[in-house]
Amino acid sequence: MAARARRLTTVLVLAVAAAIGVTGCEATPPATTQAAQRIVSLVPTVTEMLFAVGAGPQVVGVSSYDYFPPEVERLPKVGALIDPDNERILGLRPDLVIVYGSQSEAEARFKAAGIRTFSYRHDTAAAIAGTLDTIVAIGTLTGHEARAREVTTAMTRDLEAVRARVAGRARPRTLLVMARQPGTLRGLYVSGGVGFLHEMLEVAGGQNVFDDAKRESVQPSSETLLARAPEAILELHGYGDPAASGTDIGVWTALASIPAVRQSRVQVLSGDHVVVAGPRLGQGAEAMARALHPDAYQ
Amino acid sequence: MSLGHAPYLIASEVSYAYRPHGRTASAFALSGVSLSVPRGSFTGLLGPNGCGKTTLLKLMAGVMKPSSGRVTLEGRVLADLPRREAARHVAVVPQDTHPAFDYTVLEIVLMGRHPHLGRMQLEGPEDLAIAHEALQATGTDHLAERSFTSLSGGEKQRVVIAGALAQRPDVLLLDEPTASLDLGYQLEVASLLTRLGREHRVTMVMATHDLNLAASMCNALVVLRDGRLLAHGPTADVLTATMVRQLYDVEADVRFHEGAGHLTVTPMSRVS
């Protein structure tokens, strides 16, 4: 298995899952109202949510890509999107399995075995709202509804706080970079006008330079970048991303005439709070706001 | 054994060893073969399959180096000559030719001019003239713009011979030139070669397993068996029933045919 230390933004995992066709977030209505006691989660974002609402002790298995919170280190790893290890999962005798929206086959199998499933769907429209809803749904399923609502209230408060801080200020046209090839500007993936990254940027007082693109990720050519001329560039790296050191942002000098490059407004934001649509969204938005409006945080 | 002419193409104690695939010991394709080909003669190279005829031809062309001994042309060691220069003196006509690309007849014959051109030089009008001459000599000039692969077997062989002629060699080596041809074409190519040898004063060495063909075309014969020289001399002296028995384990009737004007060999039975 690929080394833990080499993880990229899970946002792209979700972005690709989104491409397969996403609508709203649907929870399979639980057959009973009893809280789930043995939970296996194949979705790292939801794992984080489980621990955030206090359902950590009820989690018995996580995906191979899980690393947060640190408690998951001790838990059995059961595969992920394309390779869920059904034997292992069933061996853990779960009463709730969190699956990706596209894993319909796996979901059907668990249902046939009498196991409740929660199908995580990655939202592109109203993504932040969807995330909040998911947290509440997770809380309800696991008997921690109250705590879940506390979490979502706090998140909403944090987001509002960020919004208030940067209110009234000029919104720089911003390029949100999700990935590129190391050492070069080729293979760029940037955020389009939908999705949680885009929404976080809005909250943080930035204007997405590709907000007219009705997709979550865009692969712009150099020509398009030059034409759009962003005033600020934020490179987002998740935990363990080899490029997270940010030592190679010097590559942007290849397009030195972009305003953001000319004015040295190219910054790297590292950490899962900026790339995961989970409980730390608020911190992510704040990180973006601090980068775009440093004067608001003196 | 010389026919009384000055030394010309001579193989001296030539041996060639190769490593059969997968084995460490070498096998000798030729051992200690010595012969002398007189200038202007038409020598036949006879012997059963695997006797070393093709290897000997390649050594005489200078494209392979003998393991021991040497092949000289007018005193110069062929294998030591630069390849281009050797090619100006010795040309080879292979048994059959299967081009990988759709060359025209003229393109193929023009390639015979390669040894006479500089490294990056293109053919000029003189080369074109020589090529057409060669085509005319083989009666294939009307096919010049045709695709080579569309020709009949006989036409193909004649074109290949034209290509060798365009090389303006002193020695022409042929490897079973009529083996894949119908009887009619065989006779045609045979008479063509005999005429060319005479008219253009090219020394011919032809490997063949067709005894009658050899008898009709060659004035000297070299017989090989298992990589060794069995006999060498004028056709009449070499081509005997005894030789055929020794070489092929076949009882044959060898006699002069008045109508054909040369010796003929009629196989009769296998020797038990």
Place this chain on the structure above:
Amino acid sequence: MIAEEAARAAQAAGRPHTAAARPIRARLRLTLLVFGVLAVATCALAPLIGSTSISFRRALDTSIPFADNVDAQILLIARLPRVLAGALVGAALASAGVVFQALLRNPLATPFTLGVSAGASLGAMLVIILGGSIAVGPWSPVPLASLAGAGLAAAIVYSLANGPRRVMSTTVLLLAGVTLNAFFSALILFVQYLADFSEVARATRWLMGDLDIAGFSPLVGALPLIVVAAGIFATLPSSLNLMGVDPDSASSRGVDVVATQRWAFFSASLATSAAVALAGPIGFIGIVVPHLVRLLVGVDHRIVLPASALFGATFLVGCDLIARTLMAPIEIPVGVVTAIIGGPFFLWLLVREG
């Protein structure tokens, strides 16, 4: 009998050849002129066309400071390197295709037949998925790893084919190449399987080819390699002709067959490696262009090789133009365009032959 044949020739079923009528010098000059003009014209016009409309006059207006002149920036930083890269890669792949076809004595061979591209792809995959920061001069990590992978593949094939016999057997070459292709492709799939989804998406994108090099730096890296390969190419054509007719008797006509094979293999692998490292494995150029050129000018390598290089440049620049304008602002990967154009063309060729 000769008269009979002359009569048959008159109603020949064989294909008439119109291309070979004039002497080679004249044909070579004419061919180079026509294809050369075409290539230059394409490379001159392509930077002026694109998904963003720019004003050529404004771009050349030196009174506007460069930093404020978006038209100039787009022309000189985004489009011009891209067009030049397209020309270089197109020329390299097309001429490598010609040389490989001659080496393997098979008009269906491509620059990717012997596994060089699979090696390049594996190298690129490993860096894209596992991460890597080793860069050398103008070579950034992914192209550098790609080059290394290609070199490794070529070295393996070379040592396999250069056995106890001095002359390389085309059969062994082909088998070694096909085996290597299969093996490396399996490794690529395995690495992708182990990878994160996002990494797989990016890796797949690389496999579709990309000429958007964003600056001249990658060109500076690839250019010397391709120039060296081209220099060797220039010495090969007449030898390739002779070997194309009959490899055994080629040496009796003055060709050093062993040396020619080695130089041909080395130069064609070098050109392919550099092209794939620069722009990813862009398919169909190495087979469509040589075939098209042979249809027009005959099969003499002395004409086919330079003409293919020129036409390869034209073809790829043209395909890239389509790729970046057809569905603007979305860019179609250029490898997809070459496949969509090349595939049907190839089918048409096969139908025509049959």
